[in-house]
Structure formats: C-alpha cells, structure tokens
Amino acid sequence: MTDIRTYLKNYDGPELRLMEVCGTHTAQISRCGIARMLSPAIRLISGPGCPVCVTVTSYIDRLVALSLQPDTTVLTFGDLLRVRGSRSSLNDAKAAGGRVRMLYSPLDALRAAAGEKDKCFVFAAVGFETTAPVYAMLLEEAEEAGLENLKVLTSLKTMPPVIDWICKNQGGVDGFLAPGHVSVVTGSRIFEPLSQKYGIPFVVSGFTGEEILASLYALVRRRGKAGVLNLYPSAVTEGGNAAAQKAVERYFAPCGAAWRGMGVIPGSGLALREEYARFDAGSLGLDDDRSLNPECRCAQVLTGVVSPAECPLFGGACTPRTPQGACMVSQEGSCYNYFIGGRAAQ
Amino acid sequence: MKITMAHGSGGKATAELISEIFEKTFDDPVLSQMGDSAVVPGAAKIAVTTDSFVVSPLFFPGGDIGRLCVCGTVNDLLMSGAEPRYLTCGFILEEGAETGDLRKIAASMAATAGEAGVRIVAGDTKVVEGSGGLYINTAGVGFLRGGTQIGPDRCREGDAILLSGNLGDHHAAILSRRMGIENTIRSDCAPLTEMVGGLLRGGVEVHAMRDVTRGGLGTVLNEFAEASGCRMELDEGKIPVSAQVKGFCGILGLDPLYMGNEGKMIAVVAPQDAPGALALMRKSRYGENASVIGRVGPRGERLVLLKTTVGGTRVVGPLYGEGLPRIC
Amino acid sequence: MCVALPGKVIQVNGRKATVDFSGNTLVAEAGLVKVKPGDDVLVHAGCILQVLTESEGKAMRDILKELEEL
Numbered sequence: 231m232t233d234i235r236t237y238l239k240n241y242d243g244p245e246l247r248l249m250e251v252c253g254t255h256t257a258q259i260s261r262c263g264i265a266r267m268l269s270p271a272i273r274l275i276s277g278p279g280c281p282v283c284v285t286v287t288s289y290i291d292r293l294v295a296l297s298l299q300p301d302t303t304v305l306t307f308g309d310l311l312r313v314r315g316s317r318s319s320l321n322d323a324k325a326a327g328g329r330v331r332m333l334y335s336p337l338d339a340l341r342a343a344a345g346e347k348d349k350c351f352v353f354a355a356v357g358f359e360t361t362a363p364v365y366a367m368l369l370e371e372a373e374e375a376g377l378e379n380l381k382v383l384t385s386l387k388t389m390p391p392v393i394d395w396i397c398k399n400q401g402g403v404d405g406f407l408a409p410g411h412v413s414v415v416t417g418s419r420i421f422e423p424l425s426q427k428y429g430i431p432f433v434v435s436g437f438t439g440e441e442i443l444a445s446l447y448a449l450v451r452r453r454g455k456a457g458v459l460n461l462y463p464s465a466v467t468e469g470g471n472a473a474a475q476k477a478v479e480r481y482f483a484p485c486g487a488a489w490r491g492m493g494v495i496p497g498s499g500l501a502l503r504e505e506y507a508r509f510d511a512g513s514l515g516l517d518d519d520r521s522l523n524p525e526c527r528c529a530q531v532l533t534g535v536v537s538p539a540e541c542p543l544f545g546g547a548c549t550p551r552t553p554q555g556a557c558m559v560s561q562e563g564s565c566y567n568y569f570i571g572g573r574a575a576q
Numbered sequence: 577m578k579i580t581m582a583h584g585s586g587g588k589a590t591a592e593l594i595s596e597i598f599e600k601t602f603d604d605p606v607l608s609q610m611g612d613s614a615v616v617p618g619a620a621k622i623a624v625t626t627d628s629f630v631v632s633p634l635f636f637p638g639g640d641i642g643r644l645c646v647c648g649t650v651n652d653l654l655m656s657g658a659e660p661r662y663l664t665c666g667f668i669l670e671e672g673a674e675t676g677d678l679r680k681i682a683a684s685m686a687a688t689a690g691e692a693g694v695r696i697v698a699g700d701t702k703v704v705e706g707s708g709g710l711y712i713n714t715a716g717v718g719f720l721r722g723g724t725q726i727g728p729d730r731c732r733e734g735d736a737i738l739l740s741g742n743l744g745d746h747h748a749a750i751l752s753r754r755m756g757i758e759n760t761i762r763s764d765c766a767p768l769t770e771m772v773g774g775l776l777r778g779g780v781e782v783h784a785m786r787d788v789t790r791g792g793l794g795t796v797l798n799e800f801a802e803a804s805g806c807r808m809e810l811d812e813g814k815i816p817v818s819a820q821v822k823g824f825c826g827i828l829g830l831d832p833l834y835m836g837n838e839g840k841m842i843a844v845v846a847p848q849d850a851p852g853a854l855a856l857m858r859k860s861r862y863g864e865n866a867s868v869i870g871r872v873g874p875r876g877e878r879l880v881l882l883k884t885t886v887g888g889t890r891v892v893g894p895l896y897g898e899g900l901p902r903i904c
Numbered sequence: 905m906c907v908a909l910p911g912k913v914i915q916v917n918g919r920k921a922t923v924d925f926s927g928n929t930l931v932a933e934a935g936l937v938k939v940k941p942g943d944d945v946l947v948h949a950g951c952i953l954q955v956l957t958e959s960e961g962k963a964m965r966d967i968l969k970e971l972e973e974l
Contacts, residue, residue, distance in 0.1 A: 234968075235887060254907055260890065261831075261884070261890065262884045262885075262886045262888050262890070263882070263883075263884045263886075263888025263889040263890035264886070264888050265888075266888055266889050266890075267886075267887060267888045307949075334755045334756065334757075334827075334828060334949070334950060335932075335933075335949045335950025335951065336949060336950070337933055337949075337950045337951065338756065338950065360908070360948055360953070361948065361949055363936055363951065363953070364933070364948065364949045364950070364951040367933050367935055367936065367951055370935070411908045411946075411948060411953070414908075414946060414953050414954045415953060438886075439884065439885065439886025439887075439888065440886060443886065444964060444968065447968070447971070448967065448968070448971055451971040451972075452971070459967060461964060461967060463957070463964075464956045464957050464958070465946050465953075465954050465956055471936060471937065471953060471954055473935075473936045473937065474936045474937075474953065477935075477936060549896075550893070550896030551896050561829075569893070570891065570892075570893040570896075571890045571891055752928075756930060756931075757928050757929070757930045758928065758929045758930065759927050759928040759929070760927065761927075761928075819926045819927065820926055820927035820928060822926060823909075823911075823925035823926030823927060823928045824925075824928050826909040826925060826926075827909055827925055827928060827930070827947075828907075829907040
C-alpha cells in the first residue's frame with residue numbers, strides 16, 4: 231500500500247483524467263482526502279454518479295405536487311429532500327403542509343401503506359442498477375400483500391449508456407473507476423464492450439480509501455489499454471447477481487431517460503412495464519429540466535466538462551448552505567464534495 | 577392520569593400538579609416559597625444561559641428529556657468557566673401527556689441536578705392543546721471565578737485539542753428506534769461538572785472549552801477556528817467512536833463528526849499541560865475514552881483540517897443542512 | 905452510488921434475514937440471494953445484494969503484482 235501511495239504521489243507521466251461515475255465513490259474520495267495524495271498529473275473528475283444530481287427538475291416538481299395532494303404521502307430517501315425542482319423542494323412542500331416522510335429502505339413503505347389503507351403512498355424511486363432490484367422486491371411484496379395504495383414515481387437510470395454518452399460526446403477520459411455496487415448487481419462484464427469500444431481501462435473499485443487508491447493505481451498502470459479489471463472480487467463477479475437482474479426485468483423495461491445536462495439518452499432508464507402500470511404515480515414524460523439559476527453549470531459539472539470550481543456560482547452564490555443546483559445539494563454531488571473537501575483550495 | 581387543559585388554568589388543578597410533582601420532587605426551600613421570583617445569594621460576575629428541549633421520544637436508552645435538560649444547561653454554564661448554581665424550568669405540556677411520565681421526568685431532573693450540584697429554584701407550567709407532547713425550557717445561572725479567561729478566541733498555535741470521549745452516541749441512540757435499527761447504543765447524556773472542575777482546579781491552562789452538542793465536533797471546531805483565526809489540525813485515527821456507532825453510521829451514511837452528543841466536551845489547552853489534562857479527563861466520570869485528537873495550527877486559514885486514516889487530508893467544514901441519513 | 909454496508913447474517917426467516925453490523929441489527933430483505941446464518945453479506949437500502957467471499961485480499965495482491973510487471 232505504501233508503494234501504491236508513493237507511486238501515485240510521484241507519478242510524472244502524461245497527464246491522466248480519471249473519472250468516477252458513482253456518487254459514493256465521489257463522497258469517499260472526498261472523505262478520505264484522496265485528491266491531495268495524487269500527483270498533479272493525475273486529475274480526478276466526478277461524473278454523473280449521483281442519481282439525485284442527474285434527476286431532472288420535472289421529477290421533483292411532480293413529487294412536490296403529489297405531496298400536496300390530499301391523503302397522499304411521499305416516501306423518500308433523505309437525499310432528495312433538499313433538491314429543488316423548478317420552484318421548490320420536498321422540504322419546502324413539507325413546510326407548506328405537504329406530507330413527506332423519510333425512510334431508510336423502500337421496503338419500509340410496505341408497512342406504511344398497510345397501516346393506512348385509505349391513504350395513498352408514493353415512493354420516490356430514484357437510483358441506478360444497485361437500487362432497482364430493491365424496488366422490484368418492493369413491488370413483489372406489494373403485489374403479494376394485495377396493496378392498492380402504494381405507488382412509485384420512478385427515475386431509474388443505468389450506467390453503460392451514460393458512460394457511452396460521455397465518451398462519445400465529451401471524451402477526454404483516460405480511465406473509469408467503475409461503480410462498485412452497481413457492479414455487484416450487473417456484474418463487471420457489462421463494462422467490457424465500452425472499454426473495448428473506446429480503448430479505455432475500467433477498474434471496478436471497492437469503497438475504502440485503500441481500495442480506491444489501489445484502483446486508481448491500476449488505472450494509471452493500465453493507461454491506454456482496454457479491459458475491465460475487478461478489484462472488488464469479494465462482492466463483484468463477472469456476471470453479477472442473476473436473481474436481482476431477473477427481478478428487475480420482471481417489473482421494469484429499458485426506456486429513454488432524461489439526464490440533467492445531457493437530455494434524453496435512449497435506453498438509459500428503467501420504466502415500469504405496462505402490466506404494472508397500476509403501481510405508477512405518473513413517471514412517464516418527466517423529461518423537462520429547468521434550472522432555477524441560469525448561471526448554474528451543474529450540467530457541465532456532471533459530465534466532467536468543468537470542475538466545480540470553474541462554475542461562476544461556486545463558493546459565492548452557491549454553497550452548501552445556499553445551493554443553486556443539485557450538485558451542491560446532494561451529499562454525493564461533485565460540487566458539495568469539492569466545497570466541503572476544500573478541493574478548490576488545492 | 578392524563579394532563580388536561582384544567583392543569584394549565586392556574587387554579588387548583590395547577591397548584592396540585594405543581595405541589596405533587598415538582599415541589600415534592602425538586603425539594604428546594606427557595607422553590608417551595610413559590611414566590612414570583614427566586615431570590616438567591618449572588619456573585620460579582622454571573623453567567624446566564626437558556627435552552628429548550630423538544631426531544632422525541634421523551635425516554636430513550638441512556639436518559640430522558642429530564643436528564644437532558646439539566647445536563648444541557650449545566651454544561652453550557654460549565655463551558656463558560658462558570659460554576660453552575662441555579663436552574664429554572666418551564667414546562668409546556670400538551671393535553672394528553674401522562675402525569676406518570678411527568679413524575680419520572682421530574683425525578684430524573686432532581687437526580688441529575690443533585691449530581692451536577694445545582695438547585696432547581698423556579699419553574700412554570702403551561703398546558704396547550706395537542707396530543708401528549710412535552711417540552712421543557714431551562715435557564716441556568718452560574719458564578720464565574722475571578723481571573724481565568726476562557727474562550728475560543730484564546731486558542732493559540734501549538735495548543736493541544738482534547739476530546740472527552742466517544743462521538744455520536746446520543747444522536748445514534750435517538751435515531752436508532754426511528755429508523756428501525758436495534759442496538760445497545762445509549763445516549764451519553766451527562767453533566768460534566770466533575771470533569772471541568774478537575775481541569776480548572778488541576779492546574780491545567782485551559783484556553784477554550786465547548787460541549788459537543790448539535791452539529792457535532794465539526795461545527796464546534798469550525799467555530800473555534802473562526803473565533804481564533806487559527807487552523808485546527810485533527811488526526812482521524814485519534815478520534816474515538818465506538819464500533820457500534822461506526823456500524824450505525826455506516827448503515828445510514830452518517831458522519832460521526834457531525835452527530836450530536838450530550839455529555840462530551842472539547843478542551844483546548846496549553847501544550848505542556850496536555851498529558852495532565854488527558855489524565856484528569858480520563859480519571860473523571862464520563863471521560864474514559866478521552867483522547868488528544870489534534871493541535872491548533874498557525875494563524876491564517878480559519879479551517880479545520882483532518883488527516884485521514886488512509887493518509888490523505890481533507891477540510892472538515894461546518895455542518896450544512898440537517899445531517900440526514902443518506903442512502904446514495 | 906450507493907451506500908451499502910457489509911454485515912453478518914444472524915437469522916433467516918423465509919424471505920427476510922436479521923443482519924448484524926457491529927452490534928446494530930436490522931431485518932433485511934433476503935429474496936435476491938440465498939443466505940444462511942454466519943454469512944457475510946452486502947446490504948443496500950434494506951436489501952441483501954450479495955454474499956461476500958473471502959477472495960478480496962489474495963485476488964487484490966495477485967492483480968497488483970501483475971500490474972507491476974506491465
């Protein structure tokens with residue numbers, strides 16, 4: 231490990247831009263203070279790995295509207311509460327009398343719905359491939375329990391299409407830290423076609439500081455070489471979790487999805503299959519994205535085109551206390567982590 | 577028996593409630609005079625503080641709202657370098673609150689006040705419509721010793737930063753039940769009278785003290801950095817967090833640096849007094865995991881820098897938002 | 905994404921399992937992976953996503969050794 235640290239600190243080869251596409255990796259890199267351990271020739275870029283950050287404003291607007299409907303409660307992960315749509319956030323809605331409740335697990339929604347059969351509950355189903363199986367389990371149990379008052383509003387997205395989009399439309403990435411927990415479900419093989427197509431190394435990484443350093447080291451050593459390396463073998467296999475994949479396929483089908491800053495990317499989302507439409511709270515057509523502040527550069531930050539510090543609002547009008555865009559609101563957002571980690575000061 | 581609006585009318589029901597529960601349990605001669613004000617002997621310089629307590633649930637592992645309200649106010653006075661002496665307590669009871677609970681809470685307050693060496697000498701009770709909630713406001717008065725100047729602006733480069741024990745216990749204890757997670761984490765709710773007394777009388781040159789409550793260690797040290805103009809440098813490996821709290825934080829994506837505590841303090845002391853201060857903290861009640869977690873750095877950058885266990889460095893900012901559990 | 909934590913299975917009850925994380929227990933969904941008491945598992949949002957294997961240490965070392973020879 232000390233050799234890896236020394237290597238990364240002293241690297242003086244060609245400049246490399248390495249992108250992580252998992253919000254938890256972004257947060258961990260920040261928490262462990264890894265950016266400061268690297269040679270200036272190794273630049274870490276945060277990609278669209280935070281599902282909250284890439285969610286378009288019309289989705290939030292719909293959640294806010296639902297929370298204000300009589301007898302309807304929105305159930306959500308904590309991350310989503312402070313994100314503003316085109317006008318307000320779920321926290322704002324709560325203050326205005328809307329019903330919003332924070333849960334640790336979507337499965338807790340079952341108890342909530344079963345407890346008040348005359349009220350409607352909508353779970354804000356955001357996430358990537360890691361969380362999709364959990365929603366599938368939620369629907370399976372809701373079906374079995376015959377619950378008619380539980381719905382989901384989906385904003386589910388998948389990684390390979392957006393990585394493809396970035397490589398095709400932006401480029402300039404020399405290696406990807408592949409999302410560790412997405413890979414647990416999908417398997418590491420899923421990134422192989424992309425790696426070959428663009429001739430870029432992918433390394434599936436765990437989440438401890440040491441694992442991330444080792445994965446960055448592997449990316450640097452493999453620069454210019456295609457191929458997926460799995461450095462999280464205790465949890466990730468080539469094929470992933472087949473049962474989880476099957477559960478997802480049963481309830482969801484690929485669809486086009488709108489990503490903040492990228493517009494609609496075909497096949498990059500998951501929508502409820504028609505036969506389960508009764509569980510849908512109106513997820514289709516929520517493609518509109520309208521930033522509250524026209525100077526907000528979240529869109530470019532998310533695709534790694536600009537670093538958070540290069541946004542004109544960063545650190546001034548936009549801080550964690552007065553966030554202008556999702557990247558600063560979410561604790562996995564690039565701007566938030568850049569700010570609290572003091573990376574701008576580097 | 578349930579609290580009704582009658583208990584708040586100021587008539588017989590009120591008088592009975594006060595006499596039966598508060599007067600009997602707090603057992604204080606000045607309080608029993610039931611004057612409009614408590615008249616007590618004073619001092620040249622006094623410290624005054626107030627705090628309100630709205631915790632839910634009222635009873636939690638390791639404590640209750642009663643113990644909490646005495647500790648919170650006592651600790652605030654202690655951190656200013658004062659000797660806590662008198663407390664007032666105002667109760668806002670919602671209709672439907674249980675008098676049985678009130679008794680238990682009053683008993684808890686009496687016991688904690690006894691431990692902390694303070695007297696409860698005045699109070700008030702109001703009843704409002706509602707569904708059984710209970711809120712307490714306390715005000716505290718302490719006497720200041722002459723001489724010693726303690727305050728965050730007095731931190732100097734080279735000073736040692738001491739933390740009196742494990743972070744996150746209170747916050748985790750309260751949040752666990754709400755999130756359906758079972759564990760044996762107990763609130764650390766405690767009066768730090770003995771610990772502070774030990775430090776101040778033990779010849780330690782204390783420059784600053786603060787209890788680490790809402791907002792956590794991150795917030796307190798940023799306040800110190802701001803007030804003193806100095807950088808605070810911490811060593812992640814030296815910051816004590818129990819394995820159980822670490823696990824809890826891992827499940828919910830919380831950071832112990834920002835979690836609330838109710839019986840922990842930071843002391844910034846002259847470097848030569850660090851070993852002595854640490855020994856005094858460890859010897860006192862509630863200080864068994866006390867640790868030197870860092871040092872005060874040079875004047876200039878008003879920030880908190882943390883050396884991480886993996887060997888990196890990061891800035892620890894003040895707490896933004898509510899510190900909600902995150903999932904992604 | 906996303907926050908997921910390794911824990912140890914204490915008990916299995918049909919489609920649910922009680923998982924321990926350093927002294928914190930919660931009941932997680934176990935419908936996606938076959939688990940038994942004593943298994944180390946990865947839990948995300950209240951759902952077990954995978955059983956963890958021991959392979960990490962050795963596999964890491966092998967891969968890193970390979971890289972050095974590049």
